[in-house]
Amino acid sequence: MFGLFQSRPPLSTFARVDIELLLRRCVEVIGADVVVSAEVITDIKQLDLNADSPANLIASAAEQVSRCLQVDIRDIQFLHDDDPEFAFASTYANGTIRLHREVTTDPLRTVVEIANQLAHHFWVHQPAPRPLDTHARTTTLMPIAMGLGVLASKASLQESHWNAAGYSGWSMSRCGYYSALEIGYALALMARLRGESSPAWLSSLRLDTKKTFQAAQKYFSKHESAGGELLFDASRIPSSDRDATELSNWLAGSDSTFAMAAAYALAKFDQIPSVAADAALALTRSKDSELVVLATRLLGKTSNEDSRINPQILTLVAQRINPIALAALHSASQRGMPMLALKPQIEKLLSDPSLDLIPVVDLIRKHARELSSLSAAVCQQTAAAIRFKDDEATATLLECLSQMVDDPVCEVERHIRNADTRALAIERLQAGKASKIGD
Incomplete structure (x- = not known):
């Protein structure tokens, strides 16, 4: 349905839809002019940090990061947590940011964790919040939008080695919600917004992020050449305030990202129209399993008079891909089967x-x-x-x-x-x- 011989996009459909829509939300709330003018930090040395002690590192990192994000920190308390039972790298709650003692041994992780939690603080205090505004999927995109994406990429996955008393070992740590590849895609969108085809900071990216960035740029160019748009900056996109007919057209269209966004919007309807049911049935035969899951859930919102639906649900229940089978079972339940x-x-x-x-x-x-x-x-x-x-x-x-x-x-x-x-x-x-x- 979406073209047998097209080159594969750099990320899955779900990841692209998620990042494009949520980064679009970030830009809308923060302001495109603010985002475009943000300085991109490529090295931790560009920040004036005092790493003499955990307390000094936290204080100096908070001050520097707050300037980058343009977030007021006067009412925020920062705590260095020595409690061995504290199981998180960092947390935010009621104006207090807590950082794990292990985080504060690394200035880079300290900066990125503080940035992510300050972003959480920013979103908590936004008027008319949306359901995902305070989720890490949204909050951790704000530092990327405001110039800290290169640092977020470097901190996203780190490996450390140790030797002691004849023993040795290694550990991996992750910082932030998104992987290095997903950050590369988000950075490509930000470069697109800034009109940068080859930004100066590109050489500072870790290799996997850089490869995804470059693949994303090629995908954007090829997609637009074929007449496509991106959810990130299209003038009109699927949302729950669009009418069912327009959403059905997107669902039946050739663009998988717009189809998925339309499926999310239609999922909020009590019952979808017959034209949307036609598109949903067609999508359940797609090779994109993420789209199939969403289309299958939509079958539960179709008219009980449509005789095509129940047999297809039973076919999907028998699917070897368990998320599809689960979606089919929920639709069967919804239809009273x-x-x-x-x-x-x-x-x-x-x-x-x-x-x-x-x-x-x-x-x-x-x-x-x-x-x-x-x-x-x-x-x-x-x-x-x-x-x-x-x-x-x-x-x-x-x-x-x-x-x-x-x-x-x-x-x-x-x-x-x-x-x-x-x-x-x-x-x-x-x-x-x-x-x-x-x-």
């Missing part, structure tokens, strides 16, 4: 460690009594969640089990073999029951 017949596929997804457990459990909860025969599988996943100390998954699974059967404690006793794990599960069940009684 019998779920008991699909129990084997649901159980397969429930036991897949590579798949996010929560959407599968949410599906089971919607049909808790109909799928009560899955209680043994839910108990097995509960035992695994307890072993891995995943409190969120444990709570969700036990709540699901309580809705599936009249006596969840009996089910736990039957299906969780390890005595300690079984005792913890029963304790959680009883605590949850007591909490509901208290409410």
Whole structure:
């Protein structure tokens, strides 16, 4: 559908849509003139840092980064956290930025972590916020837009080696939400905004970021030569305030990024029109699995009178690509299709460690009594969640089990073999029951 012999874009469709739309949002809020005039920092030495102590490094980095981002830090408290239980590189909450002690041993990581958290502070205080404004997908793009993208690229993935008392080892650390490749794509968009075909800072990029930057530039040129536009700077793009007909046209169009953006917008409708259903059905046969997932979810919003939908959903449920199968199961649920017949596929997804457990459990909860025969599988996943100390998954699974059967404690006793794990599960069940009684 999207051309068999076109050269592949530098990133997946989802990654390109995500970065282009969220970077567009950054530019709109900050102001294109501010972004274009921002100085690009290529080396940590360009910043006046005092690394004599963690406290001095944090203070000097905060001052320098605040100037780059144009964020007021007078009401922000910066803390150097020595607590061994503090498991994050950095956090932001209620005007306080905390940095892990290991971060402050590296000036580059300190600068980038502070930049990401100051960006979070900026977005938290924006009027009329959108749902993704304070998500790391948006906040960590702000430093890239404001001239710190080269440093973000260098800090995105770092390797360190150590030797001590005859032993040696290595570790990898990641800084920020986006990978070096994704940062390269974002930097190519920023160079495009600034009208730079070969910016002076290009030679300062790490190799993988630079390669993606160059591949992105070639993709932009080829895409435009073929009459295409970018979500980043097109005059009109898919959004939830567009009418269904226009969104359906984008969904059926030849541009995969606009089709995906249109699918996101149509997903907010209670029911999509028949023309959108036609496009969604066609997209479920695409070779782009990310588009297939979104198109499959749209099938759940089609008219129940459309006889083409249910057979295609059943075909997609049998897909080997589990995210597609899960999307098909959710659409089947939405259309009121019998779920008991699909129990084997649901159980397969429930036991897949590579798949996010929560959407599968949410599906089971919607049909808790109909799928009560899955209680043994839910108990097995509960035992695994307890072993891995995943409190969120444990709570969700036990709540699901309580809705599936009249006596969840009996089910736990039957299906969780390890005595300690079984005792913890029963304790959680009883605590949850007591909490509901208290409410």
